[in-house]
Amino acid sequence: MNAKFALIALFAITPIAHALDIQRWHTPQGSEVLFVERHDLPMVDYSVIFKGAGSTADPDGKSNIAAATAQLLTSGTAELDEEQFNAKINDLAASMDGDNSFEFSNLSFRSLSEPSVLNATADLFNQALTRPRFEETALQRVKDQAILLLKQNESYPSYIASRALTRLNYPNHPYGKSAYQTVEKIQAIGRQDLLDFHQKNYTQNQAIIAIVGDLTRPQAEQLIVRTLANVPTHVNPDTSAPPVTVKGGQRENIPFPHSSQTTIAIGLPVMTAQDPDYFAMIVGNYILGGGGFDSRLMKELRDKRGYTYGASSSLAAYAQAAPFTITFSTEHKNSAAALAATQAVLAEFVKNGPTEAELKQAKAHITGGFPLRFDSNGKLLANLMAVGVHKRPSDWFDTYNDKINALTVDDIKRAWQRKIQPQQMNVVVTGGK
Incomplete structure (x- = not known):
């Protein structure tokens, strides 16, 4: 990608x-x-x-x-x-x-x-x-x-x-x-x-x-x-990806004896670019694991338990269901406990949503941080590409912050409950013998 x-x-x-x-x-x-x-x-x-x-x-x-x-x-x-x-x-x-x-x-x-x-x-x-x-x-x-x-x-x-x-x-x-x-x-x-x-x-x-x-x-x-000039104009019928058939609850353990740590990845196809829950999902993802040291996963897995140097979540958006993913590495001896703690953080977030303080901080970061990503022709070009590919309206830029700022704790909680079933996440554990 x-x-x-x-x-x-x-x-x-x-x-x-x-x-x-x-x-x-x-x-x-x-x-x-x-x-x-x-x-x-x-x-x-x-x-x-x-x-x-x-x-x-x-x-x-x-x-x-x-x-x-x-x-x-x-x-x-x-x-x-x-x-x-x-x-x-x-x-x-x-x-x-x-x-x-x-x-x-x-x-x-x-x-x-x-x-x-x-x-x-x-x-x-x-x-x-x-x-x-x-x-x-x-x-x-x-x-x-x-x-x-x-x-x-x-x-x-x-x-x-x-x-x-x-x-x-x-x-x-x-x-x-x-x-x-x-x-x-x-x-x-x-x-x-x-x-x-x-x-x-x-x-x-x-x-x-x-x-x-x-x-x-x-x-x-x-x-x-x-x-x-002279670029063909024939119609290619194979331009659209088919819908994704989602199968969750799978687990795979992969030995990797040369690694000093275990790497864990959990996730599932979740969201399309046209999803009405798009804004609630990306703000929620920032709070859960996309916000670096401010995120819940980092506070729980790194600060509180010392399981990892870094844990993060990511959320993509394609024409069809794109993946939501959580990844981190930990010592082999902590892998089971760290995975359980991660699943618990995810389950609690889906059940109760963010706090008001978390939502306020996320809004401030997302709406306030964009000028650094929008200060050159090349960066603007990339944004235009995204608008075109994802069939966004022409006022997408103008209304984005308003849609972020309008979100409530309940909006995010409801969206995550619609999209995420913690017990259905696919799990991969890589490390050890």
Whole structure:
């Protein structure tokens, strides 16, 4: 998953957002556009998101096709090899990169807004998007990097626990595909796989375009035409993930004799991006385990009992049910007691909700902390991407704080009782012999 996008998508937005004028429209080819003018710096940040082109679209039996496709878009084109392409980007003092998450892939650039520079950057962007080189040597490099990363990750109990929990949560769902990657599946990727994936999934019909910077709307419209010229417009029917069938109450114990500690992960698919309980759930998560040293889990497991250096909870939101997760590490001898204490904290929170003091502190942090995440074009671009991908209304930024501040203790308690059944959490214990 794109970590920056997922993090920004969950945080609140302060009243500074009232100054935002999100211009929103659809192109004749079906792409949605979200555009914010910012003329304080002569810069343009630009991203095209292709819905349904994330890792969930990897075909069975192969891994990392979506990731390799996105990454290699900027590794040369039909006209330019990788070195030549990068040299041109550098000469323009621009940057360009491809990325992917569970549910989408995207290609982005940052450029000066001076027309000759911006147009040249846009032309290179179009080459990368429509005529990627996908050289065998570059593909093998990406595969080698992915294999090395997988082997390194498999030496960490935290990764083993997270992977196992994902398999329990999504055993037969596209959201679980990343947890089933192997060296053999990565090595099985060929150049034709990338060409086929690119042709099927990189279409204007399912694109979202986010733009922030020193442009007017007519200039933004011209930029879109320039960057998306010759991008296919066929309809891809496989852009939506199916609903998640939730199966809870599972437990898996994984020996990991080389680790000095036991890593525990508990969780379950819980919330979609469109869930009416979205705000109550994210505020509750901050109080339970997302708020660092202020959270209940840290106070109970670290401060009171000394079981761990750190315990945290996280809550994601996708088109279909995304995971709620609690993770921590502890000494082997404390693993059973620490797990029981964690389950007790969760059960008590679901039963009684937060205190008024906890809710007040959470509101102050969430509504007050956002300016640090909203102070550049790049950060604003990520927020626009989240609005587009999750089909948020254009006043999402303006109303966010009001919705946070309107929450009561009972609102959070009711939402958590609807979404979380503590006894149904899946549990993975990794460590020991």
